[in-house]
Amino acid sequence: MSLLKQLDYQIVTIRELEYANDLVIDELETFGFYDERMASVEVYLAWAGDAFGWQNYGSDGHINIPAISLARLSALVGYEKASLRDVLRHEYAHAVADTHRGLMRSRRFSTVFGRSHGSEESSKYDKSAHVTPYSAANPGEDFAEVFMKFLKHSSRIPRRFRTPAIARKWGFVKDLASAIRSGKRRW
Incomplete structure (x- = not known):
């Protein structure tokens, strides 16, 4: 078994998570997403049986990352190969959305993502409109996947994502960073 394959089956540790x-917090700070609301978001290593991901409690919450292998974590989030940082970026997107609801529950979001942020309605996966197959699950997951890719690529849109629909979503994330940085509560 190759070293890379062996690493896929190692359990996520506290040290790796920290x-x-x-x-990821450095990335959030760089682009202006990290503010006093985000500073209160805690990240925990959870037992595999616990709920994982962003756990919202009103305007507060935390992120649970299961203590399982990256291979199993990738399968849980629907990726062929997800990094721990990718999962954290995605979950922080949900935290940003819930801690900045006035910016997310907007006509602007609905126009760009096709439905309101809270809609559970899925859409058919279209690579010209979605950055991953999972982003077609609902508008909230679409936002989280675009947000994850935005941070992963340091805000530069990769060539494969240069379609009108994805460019509008990318622009929304970029504008959201500016709005949060400037202290806006609504568009």
Whole structure:
């Protein structure tokens, strides 16, 4: 078994989680997403049986990352190969959405993503409109996947995502960062 394959089956540790989380927080700070609301978001390593991902409690919440292998974590989030940082980026997107509801529950969001943020209605996957197959699950997941890719690619849109629909979503995330940085509560 190759070293990379062996690493896929190792359990996520506290040290790995803290390291990945520190790097993602740096990305959030760089683009203006990290504010006093986001500073209150805690990240925990959870038992595999616990609920994982963003857990929202009103305007507060935390992120649970299961103590399982990256291979199993990838399968849970629907990726062929997800990094711990990708999962954290995605979950922080949900935290940003819930802690900045006035910006997310807007006509602007609905226009760009096709439905309101809270809609559970899925759409058919279309690579010209979605950055991953999972982003077709609903508008909230679409936003989280675009947000994850935005951070992963340091806000530069990769060539494969340069379609009108994805460019509008990318622009929304970029504008959201500016709005949060400037302290806006609504568009």
